[in-house]
Amino acid sequence: MSQRSTPADVSFNLTVGAIAIVAILILIGPVLIVIATSFTTTQALRFPPPGLSLRWYGELFDPVRSAPIHTAALNSVWVAGWATVIGSVLSVLAALAITRVARPSARALEASFLSPLVLPTLSYGLAALMFFSVMGIRPSLNLLIAGHLVVIAPFVFRTTLASLTQLDPALLEASANLGASRFYSFRRITLPLIAPGIAAGAFLAFIASMDNVPVSLFLSTARTSMLPIRMWGMMESTLDVRIAAIAGVLIVATLVLMVVMDRLTGLTRRMSA
Amino acid sequence: MASPSTPAVPAAQPLTLDGVTHSYGTGLAVDNVTLEVKGGELVALLGPSGCGKTTLLRIVAGFIQQTNGKVVIGDRPIDELPPNRREIGIVFQNYALFPHMTVAENIAYGLAARGESRAVQAERVKEMLATVRMEGFAERKPRQLSGGQQQRVALARALAIRPRILLLDEPFAALDKNLRLDMQIEIKRLQRQFALTAIMVTHDQDEAMSIADRIAVMSHGHIEQLGAPAEIYDDPATLFVNNFIGSSNLLKGAVEAVDGSEARIALACGATWTVPARGRFEPGAPVLVSVRPEQMMLADAAAPDRIPVDLKLSLPIGGALIYDVAAPGGEQLKIAVPRRPGMAASAPGTAHAALAPHARPALFPVA
Numbered sequence: 001m002s003q004r005s006t007p008a009d010v011s012f013n014l015t016v017g018a019i020a021i022v023a024i025l026i027l028i029g030p031v032l033i034v035i036a037t038s039f040t041t042t043q044a045l046r047f048p049p050p051g052l053s054l055r056w057y058g059e060l061f062d063p064v065r066s067a068p069i070h071t072a073a074l075n076s077v078w079v080a081g082w083a084t085v086i087g088s089v090l091s092v093l094a095a096l097a098i099t100r101v102a103r104p105s106a107r108a109l110e111a112s113f114l115s116p117l118v119l120p121t122l123s124y125g126l127a128a129l130m131f132f133s134v135m136g137i138r139p140s141l142n143l144l145i146a147g148h149l150v151v152i153a154p155f156v157f158r159t160t161l162a163s164l165t166q167l168d169p170a171l172l173e174a175s176a177n178l179g180a181s182r183f184y185s186f187r188r189i190t191l192p193l194i195a196p197g198i199a200a201g202a203f204l205a206f207i208a209s210m211d212n213v214p215v216s217l218f219l220s221t222a223r224t225s226m227l228p229i230r231m232w233g234m235m236e237s238t239l240d241v242r243i244a245a246i247a248g249v250l251i252v253a254t255l256v257l258m259v260v261m262d263r264l265t266g267l268t269r270r271m272s273a
Numbered sequence: 274m275a276s277p278s279t280p281a282v283p284a285a286q287p288l289t290l291d292g293v294t295h296s297y298g299t300g301l302a303v304d305n306v307t308l309e310v311k312g313g314e315l316v317a318l319l320g321p322s323g324c325g326k327t328t329l330l331r332i333v334a335g336f337i338q339q340t341n342g343k344v345v346i347g348d349r350p351i352d353e354l355p356p357n358r359r360e361i362g363i364v365f366q367n368y369a370l371f372p373h374m375t376v377a378e379n380i381a382y383g384l385a386a387r388g389e390s391r392a393v394q395a396e397r398v399k400e401m402l403a404t405v406r407m408e409g410f411a412e413r414k415p416r417q418l419s420g421g422q423q424q425r426v427a428l429a430r431a432l433a434i435r436p437r438i439l440l441l442d443e444p445f446a447a448l449d450k451n452l453r454l455d456m457q458i459e460i461k462r463l464q465r466q467f468a469l470t471a472i473m474v475t476h477d478q479d480e481a482m483s484i485a486d487r488i489a490v491m492s493h494g495h496i497e498q499l500g501a502p503a504e505i506y507d508d509p510a511t512l513f514v515n516n517f518i519g520s521s522n523l524l525k526g527a528v529e530a531v532d533g534s535e536a537r538i539a540l541a542c543g544a545t546w547t548v549p550a551r552g553r554f555e556p557g558a559p560v561l562v563s564v565r566p567e568q569m570m571l572a573d574a575a576a577p578d579r580i581p582v583d584l585k586l587s588l589p590i591g592g593a594l595i596y597d598v599a600a601p602g603g604e605q606l607k608i609a610v611p612r613r614p615g616m617a618a619s620a621p622g623t624a625h626a627a628l629a630p631h632a633r634p635a636l637f638p639v640a
Binding site for chain 2: 168170171173174175176177178179180181182188189191248
């Protein structure tokens with residue numbers, strides 16, 4: 001650090017810094033623009049807004065005029081909630097089993113459980129639709145929960161697996177040595193220590209389900225409309241500013257959730273570090 | 274186990290390993306080890322890494338099921354018992370304290386797992402904290418404690434279940450040197466107080482020497498020698514033990530004559546020594562003579578039993594003065610003499626190395 005910087009160093013630093021600024025602009029810019037747009041006074045989506053008002057938020061929260069949006073939002077939360085809960089339970093069980101077994105088959109299972117993360121979700125959505133119709137299962141919210149489950153469970157699986165591999169096996173030996181049964185050890189040692197990992201994964205899974213388009217596109221119907229699909233529909237038909245308002249609400253809700261999660265898991269981490 | 278409400282200490286029970294063998298795949302980690310640890314005795318398993326000492330400890334704890342042989346506490350074989358039914362206390366190498374629990378919760382854990390009432394738990398926690406002198410730390414988390422304090426908590430947690438056997442896995446490895454002696458004394462005190470039969474695994478001979486009643490020196494899965502620390506040091510049974518414990522000078526030679534329990538050895542470096550001979554040695558047989566540095570001294574005049582040497586270096590190390598000398602054959606020898614204040618070290622140059630009075634060199638056949 002005390003070395004004198006050469007022209008090459010300076011140009012390298014400038015380039016990296018410029019790339020970083022562009023990256024940050026691309027990340028944050030759209031968010032700022034959509035939020036600014038949601039406060040517009042105009043009839044249609046327009047940036048920059050000529051004037052600021054809360055009219056579109058008022059419109060969005062109007063129980064009568066925005067009823068379809070509310071239904072779609074509730075459907076999305078319902079599906080994301082159940083998919084996250086079921087996915088978390090299954091993922092934790094799978095991760096526990098896989099870390100306990102050293103056989104190569106466990107590695108193969110691990111890869112297959114993680115595969116939805118890399119598999120094209122659009123193909124999966126189409127495949128799921130065909131599969132369920134062949135099985136004669138009618139579209140419903142439960143079907144959407146099942147479909148989302150497949151694509152979001154790997155988030156929890158991955159973070160839980162990471163927490164489990166960081167868990168010192170000597171702790172479980174100490175627990176057994178002190179007289180604890182396997183279940184008691186799980187409840188008092190394993191679970192509290194991997195809880196932050198599970199929570200972080202569940203958070204990611206919930207968000208992934210909330211804005212999932214490809215699976216919902218194939219599995220939802222007019223009766224089971226989901227928020228992202230409905231937003232896309234509104235976008236196609238009208239340039240309804242309520243879309244921007246929905247985006248604003250989603251961004252704020254996600255930020256709040258993130259802060260809460262960080263407090264909770266950060267707190268747990270501090271307690272367990 | 275005594276009922277938790279009676280603090281009476283049960284009588285110490287012997288721990289017997291009977292022909293214990295364990296193999297990982299094709300490798301033999303523990304090779305037919307038979308060892309009886311008497312009630313209330315502390316035996317150290319001492320050896321380099323990979324000698325099987327840790328495997329043996331884990332077999333006793335129940336974390337590994339041995340391939341062959343029996344582990345018996347008192348007169349009861351425990352091989353069929355899972356780890357959580359063995360009632361053996363363990364102090365783990367890095368203590369393995371539960372990071373998300375307070376000191377009090379850690380200590381109470383064993384009792385809680387047994388379904389003891391909160392009142393019993395609280396009483397035992399108080400008692401154990403007093404035992405390890407950690408009264409003010411009940412509500413701390415392990416990471417807020419120093420290494421020595423963590424070890425006290427680990428001890429308290431292990432002893433809170435009133436175990437019959439205490440296992441110590443490299444207990445002092447993670448401690449500062451200054452703290453080690455304190456904790457060694459502490460562990461010895463607690464082991465006596467609770468009349469525990471104990472096994473300690475260590476690769477550090479000083480640790481083993483300082484607190485073990487007997488030491489089992491291990492190599493390649495078997496016990497090379499079992500004996501009191503002084504016995505191991507003074508009369509190493511094998512060359513491995515001789516080289517592993519303390520430092521020693523090895524001199525090549527050949528047997529000239531055997532006279533009862535003594536043998537006259539012609540050393541390759543010129544001198545002739547008469548040393549105690551255990552076992553059978555034929556005249557003419559090549560041997561190695563091992564002598565501890567502190568059992569040698571420097572002399573001025575030449576003599577048939579003195580080795581002419583070249584004194585290269587003298588190092589004052591604490592209460593001793595270490596001389597580094599070279600014998601005619603090029604062998605490096607170390608000689609340690611007690612150092613008194615104001616004593617001048619012998620000057621480098623020609624000198625004569627001799628056995629000190631009461632020296633007891635050890636004799637090993639050359640394979």
